[in-house]
Amino acid sequence: MVARLMTDLDAGLHFRHGLIVLTNTRLLNFEAAGTGQPSFLAWRLGDLQEFKLEEMGATIALQLMGNDTLLGQWRVTSGSLRQAEAFIARFREQRRILSGEDTGAVARDNEIEEDEEEVFAAEDAEGYIPPGKPLLRLISFARPWYRLLFLGLVLTMASTGAQMIAPWLTMSLVDDVLIPLQSQTERVHVHKVYVFISELALAAVLTWALNWGKTFVVARIAEHVTSRMRRETFEHLQRLSLTYFNRKRTGDLISRIGSDTEHLSLFISVNFIDFFCDVLQFIFTAVILFSINPLLAVAALGPVPIVAWLVQRVREHLRGGFAAASRAGSQLTSVLADTIPGVRVVKAFAQEKREIERFRVADKHIFDTNDRVNKTWSFFTPMIKLLTDLGLLIVWAVGAWSVAHDSITVGVLTGFVLYISSFYERMDSMSRFTASMQRAAASAHRVFDVLDVKPDVPMQRNAVKVGRLRGEIEFRDVKFRYGSREIIRGISLKIAPGEMVGFVGPSGAGKTTLVNLACRFFEVSEGAVLVDGFNLSDVDVMDYRRNLGLVLQEPYLFYGTIAENISYGKPEATRAEIVAAARAARAHDFILRLPDAYDSMVGERGQQLSGGERQRISIARALLVDPAILILDEATSSVDTETEREIQAALDHLVKGRTTIAIAHRLGTLRKANRLVVIEEGLIKEIGSHEQLLEHSGTYARLHQAMLEVAHA
């Protein structure tokens, strides 16, 4: 066997497994045929002409041609695209070997095989979800605080033990003091009462002090663990590529870092530790009861297994319910995070009703999921109360019978009832533990879900540190695929240091994707991007990006002062540098008119600035880092012509002496460009100066004509 390809669809697009196998001389096809006999087909390679691959939306069609007729047809889902391509490559190699055209094929074969294995390995790793023990994984987060953990453990045991003292003292109090006092059969010294009372008080104080210590220590551990989780999740998020953020809803990510970690903190500091205390108390109580009277102990602890069984039953019900509730909650947050920032669009299109409806649906969803959970859970709590009452009844009954038969004293019965009822009091909260554990497990899973995503722009070991670049960029046979869509279909372009290149073309042509590849926000699927001769995938990303200046269509300002926003890429910048950058970006004058000048707060909650003003601040920001390579992605598209002129003046300053890639719909923005590159459907259509391209009367000339017509209309 030379290669194989698993197909997962049949020609009618139903899910059905099949297998195409390539051997040295033949091509074999097996296909499961439902209940019937699996079909089997075979061709000799010599009879075959070509294997064609065609992308059809979410699926890929494979067509086998021989003697100018269609011999076979298969479909695979787009996830198998790379395997299919590799398979076809092997098929072609094999045919060439057979016809004796290619002697170097063997060596290349090996390469392809390696590639293929890598693909499989990568996919395995991505699809692999660690087994559902998210709570156990929490423990690994607590490791650095093992001393504190140990202290917490000791305090917990001590405080639980201290709670056992009071019922113990009560036993002697009843037998040695109260009953003799009442029956007046013997004389009792009053000071004995004082001794008992003060002993009880002491026990209470001791319990209080130990509980205080325990609670504080445990809360601190919980805070440490969750703060570490929050930090690591956020750090991890920062490492993830832009593609990840494009796929995820902002509100959902926010709630994972915000509220899910909060749930976990609460779980560790309250639910878990309570449960742990309860278990300890149970053990201590059992030991004490059995040491006093085994028969009564059996009667008292009898109902416990029944309750435990009930807990087990309900656990299964609650598991899915709480996960659904958490998801429903974050859906609501998403709707909010979507609608509130987009309120202008909502109002402009008079879609308030629709948004209200969307919110209502999300809210109803929360109600329904919670209602479902509550149904199970509300039955559960009273049920436990009933069982504990029955349990206590048994103690009373067996106890009364034993007292009547003189096998125990009244004091012992009192002690038993105190022990067992204080234990049953906790039974209720103990049962709640399953619920909170499920909730915490769901939260932990959602957090680890983020942590387990592997960055798709991998961190390079032994990456080349490029330092300060001259700014030469070369795209070499670059292809880029997003899912099954091929967005860049083979682009080669060399940009000299200091050159300004304008990318022109219709929306969706792949201009922004190309820029994203140059910034290494995305990884090329094939080919390479080289900067100053270094292959970008070997280069230390952070080090490389220090050479980049980015001005986007929608300038993003962080919540902070204008000075902080300008110095975002270079926090150590002096005030003189900040002011100079703002001057160069033509921002100084309008900044001065703000009430707090450079100290004015901007960003989401800050001063309102116009689009042009924000753009000039972002230009100042790019200027300050003095980048070797400058990317202008539709920098002037969202402003009026007047403002555009001012921004243009600022940009002219910025462009000087830097390699610049500018994307623009307004062709006027590109008048300073040395070359214009017309991109269409992922390919370069034309390259040349403005005049050359007009003369050529191709796509660019058409675009230019269209612009002029719009301008004169």
Place this chain on the structure above:
Amino acid sequence: MSTPQPQNIEFAKDDQGRLVLMDQDGVRHVNVRPAKLFPLTEKDHWISIQSEGAREILCIEDPQSLQEPSRSLLLNALARRDFVPIIQVIHRIVRLADGHEWHVTTDRGNTSFEVETDESIQPLGRGRLVIVDRRNTRYLIPNVASLDRVSKRKLEHYY
């Protein structure tokens, strides 16, 4: 990249009490206005001198480098325009239906002011806090940590 501070400039006062600037080229600008570039974070440096039409004529990085009497004239003119009370003690913060009312002692005496939202309390880094009231006056707390304990606790509810 920084613009060097212009040398040999002088301030004077004309008969009507207006501030007059003689710039490095000997041009006379009447009724100029000084404005701070960093009124909250670096209020003693970076003074922009603007013409009557609110255009910047020049920028002085350090007023202390000026000769007398130019320096005093400039600093006085600044002091007249500049009103950012520094909060020393917070006595009371009262929740209102919309926003809250602060009763404070500042370096300019006791006062009370109304603040619209919690967002009007803005951190400026390194413990600095600026509070913008309804009338757009700015109140500064240069360092939250150095407030007294009671003031800090009052502040805690809002920031």
